[in-house]
Amino acid sequence: MRMGIFLALLGLGLGALIGFYIPVALPQDYAKYMSVAALAALDSVFGGIRAAFEDKFDQEIFVTGFFSNALLAAGLTYIGDRLAIDLYLAAVVAFGVRLFQNLAIIRRYILKN
Amino acid sequence: MPQKTSMYISIMLVAAVLGLMLSLQFRAVNRASSGISIDRAQEVTAELKRINQDKEDLSKEINDLTSKLNQVKQGQAEAVAALQSELNKVRMNAGLITVSGSGIELVLDKPDNTEDTQIPPELMVIQDEYLLSALNELWGAGAEAISINGQRIIATTEIRQAGSFININLNRVVPPYQILAIGNPQELMNTLEMTGGLQEYWRDLGIKVTIEKHEDLTLPAYVKK
Structure with a gap:
């Protein structure tokens, strides 16, 4: 478990480092999609952590959920933009609510132990 | 154990991707706040x-x-x-500027005091009327500009006897009277020389008359006194 947390933090730091130092900057037009995708990814990660506390962690579900949630959120936002529907709001609300739920559950687990 | 390893690897991968996304997004947002927005651009x-x-x-x-x-x-x-x-x-x-052109020169001079005594002396004096009639004839023959002894004849010019002198433009003029007229020389000449004309009349009075054609005469401008 500690190994997992350590590796996760290491990966996060590594990714952040790469993100800060790669010369390609995210085009302004895609910042919106990336924001929604990041939100979805965050939700997936917290979902994974919660599953780990519940001992229901499934690696495949975790990995596929992470990528498909991110891509779907970004894709829906893009489609919404093309159709002049603010679908990213739906994504923000849905993932935001789940994020806080997950956080609450994780907090309870931590407090119980 | 291999299952655990692959799990760690996947967790690390996911975490790395998440970090990448977050940092990219962070950079994009920061750049946006410092730069110019698309709408503004x-x-x-x-x-x-x-x-x-x-x-x-x-x-x-x-x-x-x-x-x-x-x-x-x-x-x-x-x-x-x-x-x-x-x-x-x-x-x-x-008559405010000098003019030049072809014309005639008419000179009237009083006779020399000779033995021609049957003519009364006052008749031998050239009177203002002679000059006036000369002007009249010349204007009538199409003269464009006339001057007498350097006095340009204009609309307000007077020619009047003042005692034994003649005043033109308030200037005293004395014989011989040189009348310059610009116009067609032949016509001006003809009007003076025709039979019964002024030349004959003046000669009868004993006045010395000379008429000459000139190709290039220059008349002075009127000078206001």
């Missing part, structure tokens, strides 16, 4: 286009107005030239 670009269009229109207008101004200037120059020539003509007619 578009707005400014549109404004630039509009202003360029305006500028083009205005430079067209400038060209248009400049050509108009040139036309007007040209017209003005022509008008000024026309007025100038008109003014010159009028000045010439009024």
Whole structure:
């Protein structure tokens, strides 16, 4: 478990480092999609952590959920933009609510132990 | 164990991707706040286009107005030239400038005091009327400008006897009287020399008359006293 947390933090730091130092900057037009995708990814990660506390962690579900949630959120936002529907709001609300739920559950687990 | 390893690897991968996404997003958002937003850029670009269009229109207008101004200037120059020539003509007619051209020279001189005593002396004096009738004849023959002893004859010129002298333009003139007239020399000549004309009359009075044609006479301008 500690190994997992350590590796996760290491990966996060590594990714952040790469993100800060790669010369390609995210085009302004895609910042919106990336924001929604990041939100979805965050939700997936917290979902994974919660599953780990519940001992229901499934690696495949975790990995596929992470990528498909991110891509779907970004894709829906893009489609919404093309159709002049603010679908990213739906994504923000849905993932935001789940994020806080997950956080609450994780907090309870931590407090119980 | 291999399952655990692959799990760790996947967790690390996911975490790395998440970090990448977050940092990228962070950079994008930070850049946006420091830079210029797309909307603003578009707005400014549109404004630039509009202003360029305006500028083009205005430079067209400038060209248009400049050509108009040139036309007007040209017209003005022509008008000024026309007025100038008109003014010159009028000045010439009024006797305010010197004129030159072909014409005749008529000289009237009192007779020498000879033995010709049967003519009364007062008749031998050239009187103002003679000059006036000479002027009259010359004007009638189409003279354009006349002067007597350097006095230009204009509309207000007087020729009057003042005692034993004649005043022209308030200037005293004395014999011999040199009358210069610009016009067709032949016609001026004819009107004086015709039978029963002035020349004959003056000769009868004993006045010495000489008439000469000149190709190039110059008459002085009227000088106001």
